[in-house]
Amino acid sequence: MSDQAAHGAGGAMQDDPDAKFDLKDFLPYLLNISAEVTSSGFADNYKREYGMTRTQWRVLFHLGRYGEMTARDICTRSRTHKTKVSRAVSALEDIRFLKRQRNLDDRRFESLCLTTEGHKAYKTLCGKAGSYDRMLMSQFTPEENAILRRCLRQLANLS
């Protein structure tokens, strides 16, 4: 415990010479915080109205936006673990937002698609997502927005 005083001894230490970078520059940290802040800001829309969770919203959004696909497709495209998707799919099925259909060629697959209800919810939420996104974007210049999205897509290994 002798070098315990090596930090915070003065009570208000500000910079650690060993620290190569500020915490507020650590990309995973920054990404987590901003993801949390922006997501929970939007979550009210699907949570209050439909009682959906974030993963469920993600599945709904995928099916609504890109049409029929399998659970595995959603996993791959959204980098989401299959158990998360599996449970979200069951929950969406329970509230009649999607239907599953076994593929007859390969009976392991089942293709998922939204019901009318599901698609209606998707459309409503999609509109809100659009304005929420525009609201977020409005604080940046078009160039910043382009760069931001390009960097994020690359970090996420998307497209």
Add this chain to the structure above:
Amino acid sequence: MSDQAAHGAGGAMQDDPDAKFDLKDFLPYLLNISAEVTSSGFADNYKREYGMTRTQWRVLFHLGRYGEMTARDICTRSRTHKTKVSRAVSALEDIRFLKRQRNLDDRRFESLCLTTEGHKAYKTLCGKAGSYDRMLMSQFTPEENAILRRCLRQLANLS
């Protein structure tokens, strides 16, 4: 059911005219995925070696980087809910990575600081975080990096 066919009818529908924006452009979604990808890429470092969770790492990082502070300070600075911080602090105390000390002026507060062990772990992880961050940065130009971080800090309401 009439507009059920509005999606996926052709089997490989690509674009919904109602969709104002692509899912891959929705900022909260992009942020979540890239946060998930980059964080879990780094998480092995503290998970395998120290059995720490992401929140615990966040607390450790704050105390290591900025020195002694209260749980509430960490909540505010990292936009993390107090119950999450509370549990992370307990866990870090259990493995002797930090110590609490009641403030005698106002006994509601307790200031937290790392033990020698905790600080050692912090330094080790900080080094790894540095190189991980540089690795992530290396795929972007300096301008892109600057813009990316500035945008993220703003989205996160950080400093």
Add this chain to the structure above:
DNA sequence: GGGTATTGGTTGAAAATGTAACTATCAACG
């Protein structure tokens, strides 16, 4: 064909998180 590996998807138990109610301390005001 028959064994083995792989893949799509599910399930159960453990861990983490969210929410709300709680304790304890202090401050403000009568």
Add this chain to the structure above:
DNA sequence: CGTTGATAGTTACATTTTCAACCAATACCC
């Protein structure tokens, strides 16, 4: 004082997520 209200932090309970094992269908390979 005593009451009310705020604040730092904890705890209990429900929900969600993670992890590993699992089932069923297909592919591979001898």
